[in-house]
Amino acid sequence: MMSEGILLQYTGVQLNREENIILRDVDLKVNRGDFLYIIGKVGSGKSTLLKSMYAEIPIEKGDARVFDYRLQDLKRKEIPYLRRKIGIVFQDFQLLIDRTVEKNLEFVLRATGWKEKGAISNRINEVLVQVGMQNKTYKMPHELSGGEQQRIVIARALLNSPLLILADEPTGNLDPETGSQIVDLLQQISATGTAVIMSTHNYSIVQTFPGRIMKCEEMGLVDLNHPA
Numbered sequence: 001m002m003s004e005g006i007l008l009q010y011t012g013v014q015l016n017r018e019e020n021i022i023l024r025d026v027d028l029k030v031n032r033g034d035f036l037y038i039i040g041k042v043g044s045g046k047s048t049l050l051k052s053m054y055a056e057i058p059i060e061k062g063d064a065r066v067f068d069y070r071l072q073d074l075k076r077k078e079i080p081y082l083r084r085k086i087g088i089v090f091q092d093f094q095l096l097i098d099r100t101v102e103k104n105l106e107f108v109l110r111a112t113g114w115k116e117k118g119a120i121s122n123r124i125n126e127v128l129v130q131v132g133m134q135n136k137t138y139k140m141p142h143e144l145s146g147g148e149q150q151r152i153v154i155a156r157a158l159l160n161s162p163l164l165i166l167a168d169e170p171t172g173n174l175d176p177e178t179g180s181q182i183v184d185l186l187q188q189i190s191a192t193g194t195a196v197i198m199s200t201h202n203y204s205i206v207q208t209f210p211g212r213i214m215k216c217e218e219m220g221l222v223d224l225n226h227p228a
Ligand SMILES: Nc1ncnc2c1ncn2[C@@H]1O[C@H](COP(=O)(O)OP(=O)(O)OP(=O)(O)O)[C@@H](O)[C@H]1O
Pocket: 017, 018, 022, 040, 041, 042, 043, 044, 045, 046, 047, 048, 049, 216
């Protein structure tokens, strides 16, 4: 059991892609409500690190804990339970293009065990209000702008009240103004106690919105807030 308030703790973690070491000796601690940036060059391992946190990439060495799970010992059948407590905002998790916003959100709730129609509809309304999209319930994804789609993806990540949100380049395809609005939204979410870890290439965002900054560099994760 991790101590109160710590959501994620990595100690001496190594991550590989195929045979190659991508990151080694990673130490990282994330508490409730933290806002953490992962920066670093293209190919430096930002996505690899985030993917390891939801057990998409195995822990090669070290101790990696998320909530009460030890990722290095995680059984395949435990992965859905871990993921249910994490909000994932990744390019690989796009909206389903063949159904409305409401049906996209309902699909996730039903897949995670929600059955009661009234509860489902209330929860969908709550998350849409939270991201400022309550008037888009019946829109198809192609009827939304990139920024609006990203808000719906964030709404979807919020459905099961996660303690941790992982966002990989959430502003990557957005214009600067829309990108800032998305980060502002993620900051509001972290202020409610949900930790947010986001990767970005965008230095102006990192300078504008406060957060801890960690950098993937030379196969390691460097803490820019507390230089060694
Ligand atoms: N599916 C894969 N199989 C094998 N190697 C991979 C795979 N995906 C990425 N890699 C390698 O792992 C390294 C780290 O990639 P990763 O995607 O984590 O970097 P990144 O910092 O997120 O980059 P970007 O800024 O481009 O998103 C790269 O050298 C890449 O070539």
